Amino acid sequence: MKKLINDPAAVVQEALRGMAAAHPELRIDHENRIVFRGDAPVRGKVGLVSGGGSGHEPMHGGFVGPGMLDAACAGEVFTSPVPDQMLAATRGVDGGAGVLHIVKNYTGDVMNFEMAAELSEGIEVETVVVDDDVAVQDSLYTAGRRGVGTTVLLEKIVGAAAEQGRPLSEVAALARKVDQRGRSMGMALTSCTVPAAGHPTFDLPETEMEIGIGIHGEPGRRRVPLAPAREIAEMLVEPVLSDLDFTADPVICFVNGMGATPLLELYLMYGEVAALLEKAGVRVARSLVGPYITSLDMAGCSVTLLSADDDLLSLWDAPVTTPGLRWGA
Amino acid sequence: MKKLINDPAAVVQEALRGMAAAHPELRIDHENRIVFRGDAPVRGKVGLVSGGGSGHEPMHGGFVGPGMLDAACAGEVFTSPVPDQMLAATRGVDGGAGVLHIVKNYTGDVMNFEMAAELSEGIEVETVVVDDDVAVQDSLYTAGRRGVGTTVLLEKIVGAAAEQGRPLSEVAALARKVDQRGRSMGMALTSCTVPAAGHPTFDLPETEMEIGIGIHGEPGRRRVPLAPAREIAEMLVEPVLSDLDFTADPVICFVNGMGATPLLELYLMYGEVAALLEKAGVRVARSLVGPYITSLDMAGCSVTLLSADDDLLSLWDAPVTTPGLRWGA
Numbered sequence A, B: 001m002k003k004l005i006n007d008p009a010a011v012v013q014e015a016l017r018g019m020a021a022a023h024p025e026l027r028i029d030h031e032n033r034i035v036f037r038g039d040a041p042v043r044g045k046v047g048l049v050s051g052g053g054s055g056h057e058p059m060h061g062g063f064v065g066p067g068m069l070d071a072a073c074a075g076e077v078f079t080s081p082v083p084d085q086m087l088a089a090t091r092g093v094d095g096g097a098g099v100l101h102i103v104k105n106y107t108g109d110v111m112n113f114e115m116a117a118e119l120s121e122g123i124e125v126e127t128v129v130v131d132d133d134v135a136v137q138d139s140l141y142t143a144g145r146r147g148v149g150t151t152v153l154l155e156k157i158v159g160a161a162a163e164q165g166r167p168l169s170e171v172a173a174l175a176r177k178v179d180q181r182g183r184s185m186g187m188a189l190t191s192c193t194v195p196a197a198g199h200p201t202f203d204l205p206e207t208e209m210e211i212g213i214g215i216h217g218e219p220g221r222r223r224v225p226l227a228p229a230r231e232i233a234e235m236l237v238e239p240v241l242s243d244l245d246f247t248a249d250p251v252i253c254f255v256n257g258m259g260a261t262p263l264l265e266l267y268l269m270y271g272e273v274a275a276l277l278e279k280a281g282v283r284v285a286r287s288l289v290g291p292y293i294t295s296l297d298m299a300g301c302s303v304t305l306l307s308a309d310d311d312l313l314s315l316w317d318a319p320v321t322t323p324g325l326r327w328g329a
Helices: A008-022 A083-093 A107-119 A150-163 A168-181 A229-243 A263-279 A310-317 B008-022 B083-093 B107-119 B150-163 B168-181 B229-243 B263-279 B310-317
Strands: A026-029 A034-037 A047-054 A071-077 A099-104 A125-130 A182-188 A208-211 A222-225 A251-257 A284-290 A300-307 B026-029 B034-037 B047-054 B071-077 B099-104 B125-130 B182-188 B208-211 B222-225 B251-257 B284-290 B300-307
Touching: A008 A026, A008 A047, A008 A071, A008 B263, A008 B284, A034 A083, A047 A083, A047 A107, A047 A150, A071 A083, A083 A099, A083 A107, A099 A107, A099 A150, A099 A168, A107 A125, A125 A150, A125 A168, A150 A168, A150 A182, A150 A251, A150 A300, A150 A310, A168 A182, A168 A300, A168 A310, A182 A229, A208 A229, A229 A263, A229 A300, A251 A263, A251 A310, A263 A284, A263 A300, A263 B008, A284 A310, A284 B008, B008 B026, B008 B047, B008 B071, B034 B083, B047 B083, B047 B107, B047 B150, B071 B083, B083 B099, B083 B107, B099 B107, B099 B150, B099 B168, B107 B125, B125 B150, B125 B168, B150 B168, B150 B182, B150 B251, B150 B300, B150 B310, B168 B182, B168 B300, B168 B310, B182 B229, B208 B229, B229 B263, B229 B300, B251 B263, B251 B310, B263 B284, B263 B300, B284 B310
Parallel strands: A047 A071, A047 A099, A099 A125, A251 A284, B047 B071, B047 B099, B099 B125, B251 B284
Antiparallel strands: A026 A034, A034 A071, A182 A208, A182 A300, A208 A222, A251 A300, B026 B034, B034 B071, B182 B208, B182 B300, B208 B222, B251 B300
C-alpha cells in the first residue's frame, strides 16, 4: 500500500490536524472530530450539519464555511460518524433557528443522524436524506438509492439559503427539492485501498472497469471491458437522463473525479458529457469539474445533473468561502 | 493503461474542448491550443502569458482569468508548446502595456519562448524563468534547476500586480523576486503514464518511493524505501530550508498533489510540514493544499515555500477568478 500516511489507524485524526493548520478560519474539535465554521453558532441562522465516513474529501469538512455548512462530522474511513459527534455538532451550530441534518443515504449514517436528532432536546432539527445515485436501487450499505454527487451541489445551494436567513422549514424543503432534482451515476477504472485494510477493496482486471460504482468501492451495475471516454460518458449520462426529465430547466452539470483521476481526463470527460447533453436538448447553465466527492485513491469519475430553476441558480452563484468551494466573497 | 480518454493522440485537443464547454468565460483558440481570458487583450494592462507541456492541470490553462494569466499555451503532454503558439498568445494579450512570459525552466520551453519573444515585433516582452526545484541542479530536461510549484504562486501574485495596472518593468521585477524567494521539493509514490506511451514512465517497486522527483517523472535525488508521512515531510522540508532562510518573512506554504494523491493524504502531509516549520521557527501566513501542478496520474506530493513580504501577501489575497484558483471576486 503506497500512501502518504503514518499509522493507518490515525489517518483521519492526523488529516484533521493538517486541516486545522491549513485553515485557521475553521475551528476543529479534535476530540469529537468535527469541523466547525470559526464563528459557529451564527445567531438566528439555520445551522447546517453534515458528515459521513472519511475518504471522500473535500466532502464534507472541506465544505464548511460561510455560505455552506456550519459543521461536518468525520467518521473513520468509509464508516459513519457516531451519534455523539452529530449531537455535539448540532449543539455547536444551533443559533436559535434550528438545525438541518444533511445525510447521504447509507444505513449507518441515516440511523446515527436519526438518533442524534432524537437526542437534540430543545433544538428543532430537520433532516434531508440525499439519494441521487441512479446506478442501483439497494446496495451493500443502503436501502434505496445511495447519496453521491448531488450532496455537493445541495450543500452549496442550501448553504446559501441558510446564509440569507431563510427559516428552517424553507431550508429543509429546499434541500428536499434539490435532492429530488439531482441524479448521479459513477464509474471506476481502479479500486480504492482503505488504509486500515492495506489492500484494494476489490479486484478490477487491467482490461475492465466498473459502471455504476458507489463511493466506497461497493459494486455497481456491471463490469465491462475498458472503453473510450465517449462511450463511458454515454454509459453514465444515459441512465441519468432516463431517470428524470432534464429538458424543462437548465442544469448544473458536475463531472466529479474519484480521487486519482487527473483534471486533464475530467475535462475531456466533461467535453463528452456536454456533447451528449446538447444532443439530448439539455441546456447547461453552470458546470463544476474536479474531485469534490472522492473515494480515496480510486480512479474514475461520476456525472451529476441537477435541474436548476432560477432560485437554485442564484443560490449556486451566491458567495461561498470554504476550503473546497470558494467564490464571490 | 486505464484512462478516461478516447485517442491517446487527441487527449490535449479533446481536454481543451471540454474546458471550453465548462468555462464559457474563457476563449479557447483550438487551432493554436491557447486558453485566453474572455476579455483579452485588456487595454493598458500588462499581458501575462505562460504555457508548457500538458499533463500538469490545472496549470497553466486553469490559471487563466482576471487576477492571474491572460493566456496559456498548451503543448502536447510533457512537451513544450511551439513558438508559433506563444507568438499568437503574445499578440492576443497585448493591450499596449507589454507582455510578460512566465516560463518554467525546461530547455524546450525556454528556447521556444525566447524565439517567440524575438518574433514579437512591436510588442515589448519581458521573460521570467522559474527555477525553484531544490532537488537537482541539472536534469533530463533542464540546465539548472527545474521550475515547479513556485510557478503557481508566482502566476497568482504577478497576476494580481498586473491587474492593479503596474507597468511591465515592475511586474517583471516582481516575478523575478517571487522566483528568488520560492523553493520546492517533490516526491513520488508511483510513476505517471503518458497516454501516447501507454505504460508507466519508470518502474518504482511497491516498496520504494522517489525523493526529489520532477513533474515529468524525471529522476529525483534518490530512491528510498517507503516511509511514514512524517519522514517524507522531513525529506522534503529539510532541503528547502537548507537552501534559503525562511525565518525572516512569513511564508506561503503550498502542499501540492501530483495528480493521483487524495486530499485526505495531502492534508495529513500539510500537518507534518506545518509541524516541521514551527519547529524551525518559520511562520506560515497563508496555505494552499491541493493538486495544482500535477504530473498526470502520478501519486505523490511536493512542498513549496515562498518567503512573502507584505506586498506579496496582499497580492496573494487579491481577487482571482480562474477555473483553478478563485476567491474574493
